[in-house]
Amino acid sequence: MNEPYKYIFGPVPSRRLGLSLGIDLLGNKICSMDCVYCEVGKTKILTLKRGEYVPTESVLKELQDFIINLKGEKPNYITFSGMGEPTLHSRLGYIIDKIHEMTDVPVCVLTNSTTIVLDDVFNELLKADVVIPSLDALGEETVCKLNKPMQGVNFQKIIQRLSDFKKVFKGKIYIEILFVKGINDNDSELKVLNEALKIINPDGLQIHTVARPSMAGYADPVSDSFLVYARNFFSIYSAKVEAFSGINKAVYETETDMVTALLKIRPCHFDEISNSTGISKDKLKSLLKKLDESGSVTKINFNNLTYYKVVSDK
Numbered sequence: 001m002n003e004p005y006k007y008i009f010g011p012v013p014s015r016r017l018g019l020s021l022g023i024d025l026l027g028n029k030i031c032s033m034d035c036v037y038c039e040v041g042k043t044k045i046l047t048l049k050r051g052e053y054v055p056t057e058s059v060l061k062e063l064q065d066f067i068i069n070l071k072g073e074k075p076n077y078i079t080f081s082g083m084g085e086p087t088l089h090s091r092l093g094y095i096i097d098k099i100h101e102m103t104d105v106p107v108c109v110l111t112n113s114t115t116i117v118l119d120d121v122f123n124e125l126l127k128a129d130v131v132i133p134s135l136d137a138l139g140e141e142t143v144c145k146l147n148k149p150m151q152g153v154n155f156q157k158i159i160q161r162l163s164d165f166k167k168v169f170k171g172k173i174y175i176e177i178l179f180v181k182g183i184n185d186n187d188s189e190l191k192v193l194n195e196a197l198k199i200i201n202p203d204g205l206q207i208h209t210v211a212r213p214s215m216a217g218y219a220d221p222v223s224d225s226f227l228v229y230a231r232n233f234f235s236i237y238s239a240k241v242e243a244f245s246g247i248n249k250a251v252y253e254t255e256t257d258m259v260t261a262l263l264k265i266r267p268c269h270f271d272e273i274s275n276s277t278g279i280s281k282d283k284l285k286s287l288l289k290k291l292d293e294s295g296s297v298t299k300i301n302f303n304n305l306t307y308y309k310v311v312s313d314k
Contacts, residue, residue: 008022010022019076020075021077023079023086025053030083032115034147035147036146037146037219048115050089051090052089059095063078064102074105079109085112086109087111087115087124093127096127096128116158116165122164125165125169126165131171133162134175137184138159138196145183159199160199172203175204177207177230180222181209181219185222197235198235207230208227259291266309270306297311298311
């Protein structure tokens with residue numbers, strides 16, 4: 001396999017989707033929000049303007065190469081996530097169509113919901129198998145503190161468009177809510193969110209909290225007891241978001257490639273890397289030391305643990 005790829009990463013274990021092959025359609029942190037909890041980093045281009053931020057045919061060529069050379073287990077999903085808001089790529093719908101021609105692996109799109117008000121995005125998302133829009137808060141002050149959206153984002157319109165989307169979408173839609181301690185973990189936000197969820201009527205919720213260090217600001221996780229409280233508060237069912245599972249080792253040429261793929265998008269601590277990859281602790285210590293000394297990874301302290309993250313600008 002011709003690793004490393006530039007636009008696709010993984011498959012890596014996902015708490016929400018099992019073994020997920022990620023696709024980055026932006027190449028940089030381009031987003032309509034600058035969320036304080038973001039694992040990728042601060043938004044470099046804050047925009048709602050769509051464009052072909054990375055070359056479409058190059059993305060498809062990498063994906064075709066991956067599928068042809070796949071060894072072992074297929075990913076559970078091909079997921080559009082990556083560096084920022086994937087729906088900002090103007091040829092998203094075309095790429096989804098091409099993926100369906102290449103493989104029967106279902107397509108999932110993670111989105112921050114802001115672009116659903118655009119007719120072209122609305123129609124292109126209908127081509128996916130699963131759509132997971134996020135909706136962390138609705139109070140203006142809370143949204144500004146937590147998500148920092150660009151000026152002009154109208155959440156009432158977003159709620160209505162998500163409701164319209166659910167009525168015509170043939171796949172599954174799950175609303176993701178991420179709670180941050182001291183920001184949106186209160187009954188006032190829960191009540192407003194619950195009313196919005198009744199209007200949207202998604203197939204389910206994915207409720208969780210900060211699980212690893214933010215690369216964009218400061219964000220603390222809420223307690224497990226609050227997550228249970230929140231799940232019970234909402235009218236829509238919420239399954240527990242599970243811990244990471246193992247990574248598919250067969251698709252990587254070397255153990256360094258495997259670890260790098262895991263750390264490309266999300267920071268992980270030593271035990272997570274060891275459990276996901278199956279690399280012995282002694283060998284992993286040596287591997288991480290080399291990556292650290294070469295400047296390929298950075299280390300972050302969070303919740304009394306050291307996390308490793310690939311240096312994206314290297």
